[in-house]
Amino acid sequence: xxxxxADVAARAQVSPATVSRVLNGxxxxxxxxxERVLRAVDELDYVLNGPASALAAATSDLVGxxxxxIADPFFGIMASAIQAEIGGPGGRAGGERLxxxxxxxxxxxxxxxxxxxxxxxxxxxxxxxxxxxENPPHxxxxxxxxxxxxxxxxxxxxxxxxxxxDTDAVALTFDNRGGGKQLTEHLIGLGHRRLGYIAGPxxxxxxxxxxxxxRAALADAGIEEDPRWTVHGRxxxxxxYEATLELLRRDPTLTAVVAANDSVAxxxxxxxxxxxxxxxxxxxxxxxxxxxxxxxxxPSLTTVRLPLAEAGARAGRIAMGREEPPPGGIATxxxxxMVRGSSGVPRT
Amino acid sequence: xxxxxADVAARAQVSPATVSRVLNGxxxxxxxxxERVLRAVDELDYVLNGPASALAAATSDLVGxxxxxIADPFFGIMASAIQAEIGGPGGRAGGERLxxxxxxxxxxxxxxxxxxxxxxxxxxxxxxxxxxxENPPHxxxxxxxxxxxxxxxxxxxxxxxxxxxDTDAVALTFDNRGGGKQLTEHLIGLGHRRLGYIAGPxxxxxxxxxxxxxRAALADAGIEEDPRWTVHGRxxxxxxYEATLELLRRDPTLTAVVAANDSVAxxxxxxxxxxxxxxxxxxxxxxxxxxxxxxxxxPSLTTVRLPLAEAGARAGRIAMGREEPPPGGIATxxxxxMVRGSSGVPRT
DNA sequence: GACCATATAGAAAGCGCTTGCTGCGTTGCT
DNA sequence: AGCAACGCAGCAAGCGCTTTCTATATGGTC
Numbered sequence: 001x002x003x004x005x006a007d008v009a010a011r012a013q014v015s016p017a018t019v020s021r022v023l024n025g026x027x028x029x030x031x032x033x034x035e036r037v038l039r040a041v042d043e044l045d046y047v048l049n050g051p052a053s054a055l056a057a058a059t060s061d062l063v064g065x066x067x068x069x070i071a072d073p074f075f076g077i078m079a080s081a082i083q084a085e086i087g088g089p090g091g092r093a094g095g096e097r098l099x100x101x102x103x104x105x106x107x108x109x110x111x112x113x114x115x116x117x118x119x120x121x122x123x124x125x126x127x128x129x130x131x132x133x134e135n136p137p138h139x140x141x142x143x144x145x146x147x148x149x150x151x152x153x154x155x156x157x158x159x160x161x162x163x164x165x166d167t168d169a170v171a172l173t174f175d176n177r178g179g180g181k182q183l184t185e186h187l188i189g190l191g192h193r194r195l196g197y198i199a200g201p202x203x204x205x206x207x208x209x210x211x212x213x214x215r216a217a218l219a220d221a222g223i224e225e226d227p228r229w230t231v232h233g234r235x236x237x238x239x240x241y242e243a244t245l246e247l248l249r250r251d252p253t254l255t256a257v258v259a260a261n262d263s264v265a266x267x268x269x270x271x272x273x274x275x276x277x278x279x280x281x282x283x284x285x286x287x288x289x290x291x292x293x294x295x296x297x298x299p300s301l302t303t304v305r306l307p308l309a310e311a312g313a314r315a316g317r318i319a320m321g322r323e324e325p326p327p328g329g330i331a332t333x334x335x336x337x338m339v340r341g342s343s344g345v346p347r348t
Numbered sequence: 349x350x351x352x353x354a355d356v357a358a359r360a361q362v363s364p365a366t367v368s369r370v371l372n373g374x375x376x377x378x379x380x381x382x383e384r385v386l387r388a389v390d391e392l393d394y395v396l397n398g399p400a401s402a403l404a405a406a407t408s409d410l411v412g413x414x415x416x417x418i419a420d421p422f423f424g425i426m427a428s429a430i431q432a433e434i435g436g437p438g439g440r441a442g443g444e445r446l447x448x449x450x451x452x453x454x455x456x457x458x459x460x461x462x463x464x465x466x467x468x469x470x471x472x473x474x475x476x477x478x479x480x481x482e483n484p485p486h487x488x489x490x491x492x493x494x495x496x497x498x499x500x501x502x503x504x505x506x507x508x509x510x511x512x513x514d515t516d517a518v519a520l521t522f523d524n525r526g527g528g529k530q531l532t533e534h535l536i537g538l539g540h541r542r543l544g545y546i547a548g549p550x551x552x553x554x555x556x557x558x559x560x561x562x563r564a565a566l567a568d569a570g571i572e573e574d575p576r577w578t579v580h581g582r583x584x585x586x587x588x589y590e591a592t593l594e595l596l597r598r599d600p601t602l603t604a605v606v607a608a609n610d611s612v613a614x615x616x617x618x619x620x621x622x623x624x625x626x627x628x629x630x631x632x633x634x635x636x637x638x639x640x641x642x643x644x645x646x647p648s649l650t651t652v653r654l655p656l657a658e659a660g661a662r663a664g665r666i667a668m669g670r671e672e673p674p675p676g677g678i679a680t681x682x683x684x685x686m687v688r689g690s691s692g693v694p695r696t
Numbered sequence: 697g698a699c700c701a702t703a704t705a706g707a708a709a710g711c712g713c714t715t716g717c718t719g720c721g722t723t724g725c726t
Numbered sequence: 727a728g729c730a731a732c733g734c735a736g737c738a739a740g741c742g743c744t745t746t747c748t749a750t751a752t753g754g755t756c
Contacts, residue, residue: 004742006742014705014706015706016706016743016744017708017745018705020745027704028703029705033704045496050470051399051400051401051402054711055403056710056742057743058744062446070424070431073424076419080417080419083418083450083451084451096465098410099449100410101418101431101448101449103431117446120395120396121398237640266644293641293644293645296618297644297646309419352711353714364712364714366734366735369714369715369735375715381734399711400714401713401714402713403743404712404741405713405714405715
């Protein structure tokens with residue numbers, strides 16, 4: 001029923017070996033023979049059997065991409081950039097890699113399960129995006145898995161994620177701490193002294209780093225932080241909305257709200273508006289990431305731009321061995337402060 | 349170096365066949381034996397070889413998802429929902445499927461190439477999302493490919509895409525025409541008579557259907573359309589921005605701008621604002637899709653909500669054979685008009 | 697004209713797993 | 727007791743491809 005290499009070989013009057021070589025193009029084959037084979041392939045409408053090749057050659061052309069949630073543009077943008085680089089059709093000639101996108105939903109178990117599944121597929125590379133969980137046993141388990149993958153020849157790259165200790169995975173880390181610091185410094189520079197902070201879920205490196213940056217800025221400015229000014233929540237709009245209401249309840253005199261990311265900031269804006277507060281006249285708002293919509297909300301969002309697409313593309317190239325890993329296997333990717341309409345001088 | 353089934357078998361003192369059966373759980377194995385095998389698997393840290401299984405069993409656990417661009421939340425949301433249903437870890441027990449996300453970028457060739465690549469992988473299912481190209485030769489080529497995939501046992505589902513003729517692919521189609529009509533009727537109901545329309549790229553079913561709906565509404569209301577009122581462009585913010593400027597140049601008396609989708613609408617809003625026009629006091633704006641950010645822009649966007657996540661989930665379940673396909677293999681998914689702040693009565 | 701380097705094709709041995717079939721020891725039934 | 731039926735495990739034949747090694751031309755060289 002299904003056409004195999006042997007059928008093509010028979011039709012082209014050559015051996016299966018030759019057909020394989022024509023198709024893989026890594027061994028000299030006479031032009032005339034090649035043409036004959038190609039014609040047979042065409043006539044029979046032959047399609048290589050991927051699993052069989054993978055088995056025989058002990059390699060596959062799958063690349064795993066772990067994300068929290070692909071519906072979130074933060075991850076979507078990175079995934080898209082990675083995909084463009086790993087050379088699907090239209091990419092550089094040669095390997096046509098397929099991207100396997102895995103939504104971990106931020107769950108440690110799923111992260112591990114997906115890594116195992118990718119190991120099972122003998123993935124050519126695995127790219128982990130986004131922050132890591134700060135859970136020592138889990139981190140160790142992940143590191144062990146990554147080591148095993150690397151041993152099996154899978155290239156491992158971390159994109160927007162802190163380096164994994166005891167691993168030689170290449171890491172492209174976002175400077176969340178530095179970005180957070182800059183952002184809060186900007187607000188302080190405008191005159192703000194009472195700043196609410198809506199942090200992401202605890203036990204996440206991203207959350208902690210951004211918060212640390214924020215606090216460092218406060219400390220540098222000699223501002224004593226009130227514990228009531230920080231609320232934790234998920235990285236979504238809803239959480240931002242609720243956290244802002246809570247913040248307002250705790251201290252109605254806040255003049256600025258710094259959000260863990262842009263989506264959270266959007267929720268914060270909605271809550272402020274519904275509370276009858278003007279942005280930035282009454283309260284300034286700041287986000288993080290600079291997702292595409294951030295410039296379109298009104299007022300446009302002051303935030304820290306993270307070069308998601310660039311980082312993803314670079315991670316993709318490194319994963320494909322088309323770009324040298326950074327020295328030491330670790331590179332820090334900085335964000336850029338984008339001052340826009342949502343931040344202004346505090347009401348007096 | 350790498351552990352194989354045989355190693356596990358040796359360690360558990362059983363035959364490879366038994367180990368395989370324990371791992372696949374589709375053949376009776378005595379509890380004590382199973383336990384012994386499982387222990388050996390654990391001790392050796394064994395991971396099944398996916399390609400080898402796929403080859404031997406002639407099936408794989410990969411599911412292809414074709415999207416235009418995964419960075420676009422329109423596709424990201426569907427992909428995420430599909431992924432959740434095809435039973436990665438955490439999904440229903442049994443198959444742990446991996447989602448292969450393919451960015452076609454709206455290019456016919458890449459669409460075809462990716463389908464071939466998925467065919468090569470012997471994907472368990474393929475889900476095509478988003479509108480189709482209206483290019484007869486290409487449509488025929490895709491249909492032929494889909495037939496071939498179906499013949500090979502790959503389940504094919506179209507999500508948010510018109511049915512593919514001469515194919516028995518299940519289609520979950522968005523009612524773009526109906527949605528477009530409703531939207532424009534709403535605007536007409538408010539009193540608008542001169543409406544600009546920013547359409548998507550030509551030769552796309554989505555573009556055509558939405559535009560047809562718009563025109564049908566105009567016709568029903570006895571409004572004669574001025575050809576200058578329609579501009580085509582890409583489905584992104586930038587295109588919306590430019591198209592709006594063009595529209596304004598052609599006819600500064602327009603009182604409403606209907607955009608092909610929400611991103612385009614955002615661009616339109618930006619252009620209007622920069623032109624000194626207030627929304628909706630001077631010009632009303634409407635989008636399509638109701639992506640998450642649409643409610644957060646100011647004014648919030650009047651649009652047509654498409655149940656992207658629900659449709660994706662359903663497509664995923666159908667692809668996995670966990671839900672009956674709709675009768676006739678075709679179902680129409682309707683949108684819901686969301687009237688918000690960006691539309692109002694026209695200036696008099 | 698003999699000999700060797702070079703170019704190209706074929707033979708065959710797997711890659712690691714699944715599964716149809718066979719075999720044997722038990723249990724159930726009459 | 728005797729026979730059928732059943733439950734469970736093993737054998738072995740592939741699944742469709744890659745790749746090493748070998749064989750055969752071919753041409754160049756002295």
